[in-house]
Amino acid sequence: IMCSSLSLVLSLSLSLSGAPYLQQYDFTWVYVSDLGRARDTLYHLGLKGAVEPRLRDRNFGRFNGCPYGQYAKEKKVVLEATADVECEPPSVETYKELCNRVGSAIRETVARACELEGMVEEVRVLCVTHCSPTRCSAMVLAPYATVPFPENLRTQKIPNNSVTEYLITAGQDGEIEHVELLKFASTKHMLV
Secondary structure, three states: OHHHHHHEEEEOOOOHHHHHHOOOOOOEEEOOOHHHHHHHHHOOOOOOOEEEEOOOOOOOOOOOOOOOOHHHHHHHHHHHHHHOOOOOOOOHHHHHHHHHHHHHHHHHHHHHHHHEEEEEEEEEEEEOHHHHHHHHHHHHHHHEEEEOOOOOOOOOOOOOOOOEEEEEEEEOOOOEEEEEEEEEHHHHHOOO
């Protein structure tokens, strides 16, 4: 039996404005970033979930909590010195490292969902997370897309009031085979 008969819907939410949309579903699992603002959002959604540190926002090292301009100024110095757009100031998590972290959480969730094959028809997972991990989810899942994701997904500003939803199918081995982007929208413009 292929796990592809099992539907895994991964929803990533960033704010309370998605509550009416999300409340129409029963979630098999709910995960939340270990950062306070994500846990607060989950609490106000009236849901409980397991803390998943791999869903936390990007680690800016010594720049965490500082104005963005302070990081950007040092990033510019590093960029001028190295000419490597992927290079970051010391202690700052690279975008690739972030995507690897988020990707491992997604792949593990898909594998766990496949273990439920034959027990349930659909596995619906809610991840309450942040903009950067949401953007990384698109980068991780884009190679499996049945219909190409929008070109600008990596650079597009993801609003704090949004829901991103994927339909993921996997093989018997638990590996991702196909992904369909079901929703990538601001909840301000979403009809329930």
